[in-house]
Amino acid sequence: MRKFGLIGKKLGHSFSKKYFTEKFEREGIQDASYELYELPDARELTALLQREPELAGLNVTVPYKQDVLPLLDELDTAAAKIGAVNTIRISEGRTKGFNTDYIGFKESLEAFYPRQERGQALVLGTGGAAKAVWAALNALNIPYRAVSRTPGSNELSYEQLTPALLQGYNLVVNTTPIGMHPHTAAAPPLPYGALSAAHYLYDLVYNPEETQFLKNGAAAGAKTCNGLGMLYRQADAAWEIWNS
Structure with a gap:
């Protein structure tokens, strides 16, 4: 066995x-x-x-x-x-x-974020999951800036995410656990009113399936995607690795 x-x-x-x-x-x-x-x-x-x-x-x-x-x-x-x-x-x-998070995120993002729409991305969080997202964005030639509560060099703080700045980034990826069950009312501090139909919001959180982050984005007209697709893809990739 x-x-x-x-x-x-x-x-x-x-x-x-x-x-x-x-x-x-x-x-x-x-x-x-x-x-x-x-x-x-x-x-x-x-x-x-x-x-x-x-x-x-x-x-x-x-x-x-x-x-x-x-x-x-x-x-x-x-x-x-x-x-x-x-x-x-x-x-x-x-x-x-x-790291199959990298594989799962890259494949699911390609399906969600059309090539002709691709601009710049904001990545919320700087932990292990964020590192996989950065690698996938690099592989897809999508420029990005990381956002952190304690920003390092070339990183942004949440206070810097103004409505004007948000217009320059049409993809926002949440790699933090903010909004995850059981704290489902929480959402990353963004000026959600500045989002539009031109924006794409991707949340690595999948429980709940629609986080407050995604609800706020959808209310502003943005396209939204949760982490379930990434989850299935990374699990399948893990199974292939174990059996290779």
Whole structure:
């Protein structure tokens, strides 16, 4: 029996277990199971691998996407460049980290944001998920600026997001957990009244399916997309990696 699973700090609202369990049933995969592994610290990964020798692959969720990097034997080129891992392949006792968030976001953005409409993007947040988004935007030649509560060089603060500035960026991507269940009334602090039908709002959050961020955008006429498409695509990419 091959074991797969998800590691993170709090996993009460996991998409992955339901998705993979249903996939195994639907496709008649009888030699695989998927479990949740809540770890109080990323460094517990080493003990988990010793405890569960049948593990063949893991997904990694917040807040450990960057913390696991030094614990792995090897990194895929893209994951090393991004500086975050959300998928680990375990083979013959060795671990290799990959980033399928990058694949999932890039593919779903291409479907949502037409080539002829592409301008500049604002990326809200600077964590592990943001790094995958930056890499995908670079691959698609979409210029972007990162937005942070504590901005570094070449990053914007939320206070700088004026109505005038928003006119120069027609794609806004939320990579933060703001608005995620159970805090569904929260939304990133933007001048939503400055949005228009020319804007595209993409939220990596998928629970709820329509966040307050997306509701505010839709009310202003903007096109909106949640993180479900990205989620399915990154999960399928993880499965391919585990079986390659």
